[in-house]
Each structure stands twice: as C-alpha cells, then as structure tokens.
Amino acid sequence: MELYFFLFFAIVAVASSVAMILQRNPIYCVLLLIMVMISIAGLYLMLDAQFVAIIQIVVYAGAIMVLFLFVIMLLNLSREEGGVFRIQKPLAVLLATLLFLPVAAMIMSYAGGGSTPPAAGGDAGFGEVEQIGTLLFTKYLLPVEIAAVLLLIAIVGAVVLTRKGTVSVGE
Amino acid sequence: MVVDPMILEGAIALVKIGILLGVVFTTVAYLTFMERRVSALIQDRLGPNRVGPMGLLQPLADGIKFMWKEEFIPASADRKLFAIAPALILVPALLIFAVIPVGGEVTIPAFTLFGLQIQETTTTLQIIDLNVGILYILGMTSIAVYGIALGGWSANNKFTLLGGIRSSAQMISYELSLGLSIVGILMLTGSLQMSKIVAAQDGFLDWFIFRQPLAFVIFVIAAFAENNRLPFDLVECEQELVGGYHTEYSSMRFSMFMISEYASMVAASALMATLFFGGWHMPFEDQVGPGLVTLYQVAGFLLKTGFFLFVYIWVRWSLPRFRYDQLMAIGWKVLLPLALLNVVVTGIWMLV
Numbered sequence: 201m202e203l204y205f206f207l208f209f210a211i212v213a214v215a216s217s218v219a220m221i222l223q224r225n226p227i228y229c230v231l232l233l234i235m236v237m238i239s240i241a242g243l244y245l246m247l248d249a250q251f252v253a254i255i256q257i258v259v260y261a262g263a264i265m266v267l268f269l270f271v272i273m274l275l276n277l278s279r280e281e282g283g284v285f286r287i288q289k290p291l292a293v294l295l296a297t298l299l300f301l302p303v304a305a306m307i308m309s310y311a312g313g314g315s316t317p318p319a320a321g322g323d324a325g326f327g328e329v330e331q332i333g334t335l336l337f338t339k340y341l342l343p344v345e346i347a348a349v350l351l352l353i354a355i356v357g358a359v360v361l362t363r364k365g366t367v368s369v370g371e
Numbered sequence: 372m373v374v375d376p377m378i379l380e381g382a383i384a385l386v387k388i389g390i391l392l393g394v395v396f397t398t399v400a401y402l403t404f405m406e407r408r409v410s411a412l413i414q415d416r417l418g419p420n421r422v423g424p425m426g427l428l429q430p431l432a433d434g435i436k437f438m439w440k441e442e443f444i445p446a447s448a449d450r451k452l453f454a455i456a457p458a459l460i461l462v463p464a465l466l467i468f469a470v471i472p473v474g475g476e477v478t479i480p481a482f483t484l485f486g487l488q489i490q491e492t493t494t495t496l497q498i499i500d501l502n503v504g505i506l507y508i509l510g511m512t513s514i515a516v517y518g519i520a521l522g523g524w525s526a527n528n529k530f531t532l533l534g535g536i537r538s539s540a541q542m543i544s545y546e547l548s549l550g551l552s553i554v555g556i557l558m559l560t561g562s563l564q565m566s567k568i569v570a571a572q573d574g575f576l577d578w579f580i581f582r583q584p585l586a587f588v589i590f591v592i593a594a595f596a597e598n599n600r601l602p603f604d605l606v607e608c609e610q611e612l613v614g615g616y617h618t619e620y621s622s623m624r625f626s627m628f629m630i631s632e633y634a635s636m637v638a639a640s641a642l643m644a645t646l647f648f649g650g651w652h653m654p655f656e657d658q659v660g661p662g663l664v665t666l667y668q669v670a671g672f673l674l675k676t677g678f679f680l681f682v683y684i685w686v687r688w689s690l691p692r693f694r695y696d697q698l699m700a701i702g703w704k705v706l707l708p709l710a711l712l713n714v715v716v717t718g719i720w721m722l723v
Contacts, residue, residue, distance in 0.1 A: 227452070227524065234517070254506040262513025263543070269517070270539050273524050273532065328502050329563055 205246055213239040226272045230265060237261040251329050373488045383479075383494050391468055391498065398680075399633040400430035406684050413688040440622040445526055448619065452525035457620070457627035460518025463511040464635040470504040470565050471641045472497035474651045474669040496651075496669065497566065504565035505557065508642065509550050512597055515635065516542045519599075522628070523616035534615030537605050537695065542597055544702040549593035551710035552586045555717040556646055559583070569650030578649040585713045587647045589706050594639040596702065598632065601687040605695055640679035641672075648675050 213236050220232035237260045244253035336344050374382075404419070404426070411418025420426040444453055474496035481491045501507050516539050523535020556579050557563060560571045572578050580587050596603040607615030617628045644650065653671035656664060693701070 227449075227521075231452075231517075231521075250501065250503050251506070254503045254510050257510040258506060258513055262510055262516075262546075266513070266516050266520070266539055266543060269520055270536065270543075273520065273536060273539075 202246065206243070209239045209242040209246070213243070227269070230269050230272060233268075234261050234265050237265065251332055373490065376490070376492075379489065379492060383492065384498065387494075387496075387498050391473075392465070395465065395468060395634060395637060396630075398637050399630055400434070402633045402636065402680060403433065403629070404429050405680070406687075409681070409684045410688045413685075434626070437623055437626040442622045442624070443619075445528065445619050447527040449525040449527065452521050453619075454624075456518050456522035456525055457624045457631070458518075459521060460515055461627050461631040461634070463515040463518075464631045464638060467508055467511050467635070467638040468641070469498045470501050470507055471638070471645055472500070472565050472569050472650055473672055474665055477665055495566070496665075500564060500566045503563050505553055505563045505568075509546070512549070512635075513542075513546055515631075518628075518631070519616050522620070526616075526619035528619055530612045531616050531618050534607060534612050534618070538599060538616060541599070541603065541605065541698065541702075544699060545593045545596035545603075545706070548589055548702060548706035548710050549597060551707065551714065552589035552593060553646065554710075554714050555583045555586045558714070558717050558721060565645065565650075569645060569652065572649040573652050575649070575654040578647065578652075580647040583647070583713070583717070585709060585716075587643075589710050589713065590646070591643065592701075592706060594643070595683070595686070596698070598635050598639055598683075600632075600636065600683060602690040602692050603698060604692060605698060636680060636683050637676065640676045640683065643679045644672060644675035 216232045216235040216239070220229050220236065223229050223232060237256060241253040241256040241261075244256060407429070408418040408426070418426070419429045422428040422432045444450060472495065476493055476495050478491060478493045479489075482489055519538040519542075520535045523531040523533075523538070526532075556568060559579070559582060560568050562568065595601075599605075599607065604615075607617065612618070617625055620628060651668040651672040653668055656668065659667045
C-alpha cells in the first residue's frame with residue numbers, strides 16, 4: 201500500500217518537474233510547479249511529518265506560487281522568447297550533474313545494504329507540531345531569531361524600495 | 372463471515388464522506404433558494420414561489436436549466452485552463468469539510484448485512500481528525516485562490532482578468548488576518564487539532580466567543596472577504612467588471628463556480644460554529660437523555676451553522692460594497708494590527 205502511494209507521488213513529482221522545464225508557457229510552468237509542491241507534501245505525509253507537509257502546501261503552493269502567478273498575470277507574459285538562455289543551458293547541465301553525484305553516491309550506499317535509512321514514525325509524536333515547536337524554541341532558538349530578523353529586514357527593504365520620492369507625512 | 376476491522380474502518384469512512392457530500396450539496400442547493408427568498412423578504416418582494424410548494428423545488432429547476440444551457444468557450448480562451456479552473460476552486464472548498472467535527476463519538480451496534488457480520492464499532496462524526504487541522508483548513512483556503520485567478524486569466528478578457536487579479540490580492544491580504552485571528556484560540560487550547568478545540572469548549576461559558584470576542588469579529592470579517600461576499604465582492608463587482616472572473620462562463624461550469632462559492636460559505640459558517648460557538652457542544656447537554664444526546668448535539672451544530680449562513684445572506688442584502696482602496700486599508704491597517712493585538716493580549720492574560 202505504502203509503496204503504491206510512494207510511486208504515485210514520486211512519479212507525479214518527477215513527471216511534473218520535467219514537464220515544467222519543457223513547458224514554454226509561464227502560466228503552465230507555475231501550475232506544474234504547484235503540482236510538484238503538492239506531491240512532495242504527499243511524500244512528507246507518508247513520512248508521518250504532517251506539519252511539514254501542510255506547511256509545504258500553505259507556504260509554497262498557497263503563498264509563494266500565488267505571487268508568481270499574480271506577477272505573470274499582471275505583466276501578461278506570453279511565451280518565453282528563444283535565444284535568451286545561451287550560456288545557461290550547458291551550465292545548467294554541468295551543475296545538475298555535479299549536484300546529482302552526491303545523491304547518487306548516497307543511494308548507492310543504501311543499495312549496498314551498508315546502512316538502512318531511519319524508519320519514519322519511530323517515536324510517538326514524531327513530526328507533530330508540539331515536538332517541532334519545542335525544538336524550534338529551545339535547541340534552534342538562535343537560528344529562528346536570526347531568520348526572523350532577516351525576514352523583517354527584507355520586508356522593510358521591500359517597502360523602502362517601492363516607495364518612490366519623498367515620504368509624505370499624513371498620507 | 373466476520374468483516375476485517377481495517378476494511379470496516381474504510382467502509383465507515385466512505386459512508387461518512389458520502390453522507391457529508393450529500394448534506395453539503397443539498398445545503399448549497401437550498402442556500403441559493405434561501406438567498407433568493409431572504410433577499411426578497413428584505414426588499415419587500417415575494418421571491419421564487421412557483422416551483423413546487425412554496426417554491427421548494429426551485430433549486431432542482433435551476434439545476435436542470437444549467438445542464439441544458441449551451442457550453443460556451445470564447446475563441447481566444449486558453450481551453451485547458453478554462454476547463455479545469457471551476458474544478459480547482461470547488462475541490463478545496465469541499466476538502467475543508469474533512470476536518471470539521473459534526474458530533475462526538477457514536478457507537479454502531481453489531482448487525483448482520485448480506486451474511487456479513489459487522490462488529491460493534493465506535494466512530495467519531497468527523498472524517499479525519501488531523502493533528503494539524505487548523506493549518507489544513509488555512510492551506511485549503513490558500514489553494515482556492517488558483518481557481519478564481521486562473522478562471523479570470525484563461526478567458527482572455529480584460530474584465531475577467533481584473534476580477535482574477537483583484538481576487539488574488541484580496542485573498543492573500545485577508546488570509547493573514549484570518550490565520551492570525553485563530554492564533555488566540557490555538558494558544559488557549561494548546562493544539563491545532565479540531566477535536567481538541569471543540570473539547571476545550573465543553574461548558575457554555577468556555578465557548579471561545581466569550582473568551583476571544585475580538586478574534587471572532589476579525590475572523591468573521593476576514594471570512595467574508597475570503598469568500599468574496601458582499602461587502603467585499605469586488606471580485607465580481609457588477610457595475611465595474613460585468614461579472615468579474617466568471618463573466619465568460621456558462622452552463623454547468625458557471626454553476627460550479629456558484630456551488631463552490633456557496634460551499635465555502637457553508638464551510639466558513641461551520642468553522643465559525645466550531646471555533647467560537649462550541650462546535651457540537653450545546654448548553655444543558657447533561658439534561659438530555661443518553662439516547663438523544665448525539666442527535667441534540669448534531670442538531671445544535673447544524674442550527675449554529677445555519678444561523679451564520681443566514682447572517683451571510685442578511686449582510687449581503689443590507690450593506691453596500693467597499694471601494695478597493697478601502698478594502699486593502701481595512702485588511703492591512705485595521706484587521707492585521709488588531710489580530711496581532713489580540714495575540715499579545717491573550718498571551719498576557721494567560722500569564723497573569
């Protein structure tokens with residue numbers, strides 16, 4: 201049962217990411233990327249990580265991709281023009297191969313039967329909100345605070361950049 | 372033959388999903404009828420009263436009419452997206468109902484059906500009690516934007532595109548207040564699970580409306596904006612945009628947009644009842660006989676949901692529409708700070 205679900209989500213994720221790269225219409229690219237996000241959320245769900253799965257949908261599929269879609273619709277981007285990506289293509293192939301090597305090495309090490317990946321849902325309450333919250337506010341408190349400050353700076357920066365001319369008081 | 376418990380569990384889940392979908396679709400059909408009758412009442416008219424006794428068969432006649440209408444697709448539309456956009460908005464609206472608890476535990480007595488022995492089982496009147504129930508609901512409402520945005524874009528019409536863009540901006544803005552208004556409840560409950568939120572309100576004075584009144588006001592306003600209902604229906608503002616994102620739609624595809632609008636209204640009303648008005652908990656529960664308690668609770672829950680549906684209609688026919696800049700100002704400058712204030716006040720109250 202679990203295998204079938206895994207195969208379903210994995211095939212959907214891989215197929216839609218390939219289709220996204222081959223697709224020339226930006227709106228379809230956005231939709232396919234959303235499908236990738238949702239199938240990855242399904243994979244998280246199978247690892248008993250309910251919280252991460254839902255956050256994946258809320259943040260990526262629900263917020264970030266809506267902004268992508270919004271911008272594409274607003275600028276009315278049609279098909280992408282050819283010839284823009286000349287150096288990028290061979291570079292992308294090279295980088296992708298380099299990135300794939302460590303992944304392949306890891307897969308090979310598991311295939312050899314050397315060590316097995318940790319089983320999901322080992323201890324009770326694994327991946328639940330309570331555990332993640334406790335970890336975030338005890339062990340990883342400093343990174344969380346730093347990330348929060350960074351995000352705040354980014355928001356203030358965006359507001360400053362979009363505000364043209366002098367700031368009028370009482371607007 | 373004794374039925375395997377796992378298969379039995381699956382079968383019970385399927386039956387629950389079937390009943391829930393039936394109830395939701397019937398409610399949606401009669402909600403359109405109720406909207407027309409209540410609007411007529413408010414405007415001192417009669418409303419539809421010809422089909423069947425008191426016009427009660429009107430939704431059926433509407434449905435048949437929709438099915439026989441011509442399915443029109445504009446020549447310059449993106450045919451694929453135009454076809455799937457109505458489904459993209461209907462599915463998330465229906466998925467929300469999966470985590471809403473309608474009642475407490477029910478025991479099904481053992482019985483025999485077609486030679487199959489079915490053991491005594493206990494089940495809750497909720498399809499799935501997710502550990503992250505509230506986040507799941509927020510996730511589904513955030514996905515619902517795509518149907519409207521794509522429906523507006525794919526028709527290749529300026530008015531529909533404007534409607535789609537307005538909706539995505541509006542829904543993103545009000546999602547923040549919607550999510551933040553619930554945080555107070557989550558702090559008091561200490562869980563994101565719907566069943567635990569309901570369990571925290573078992574006494575009448577424990578209902579979150581008494582403990583989180585400001586959150587309730589913010590939640591209701593944000594929910595109205597999320598559902599694109601008046602006074603926030605700039606997405607389909609007739610005077611400026613013809614019909615908004617669904618201008619070019621006809622036949623059953625148009626009716627799917629209507630169904631999903633009303634289905635998300637039902638979901639939002641059920642959420643208001645669940646989060647703030649005790650869910651299926653009712654006052655004087657212990658005085659009702661043991662056989663009738665579940666019935667009393669479910670009826671109470673449906674009654675609360677029905678009341679909020681009436682409020683939706685009541686508001687629509689009483690208030691005028693906001694201007695778009697006013698809409699954004701209310702969302703960002705009033706509701707969001709108030710929701711943050713509510714979180715801070717709740718935190719202080721919990722500490723003291």
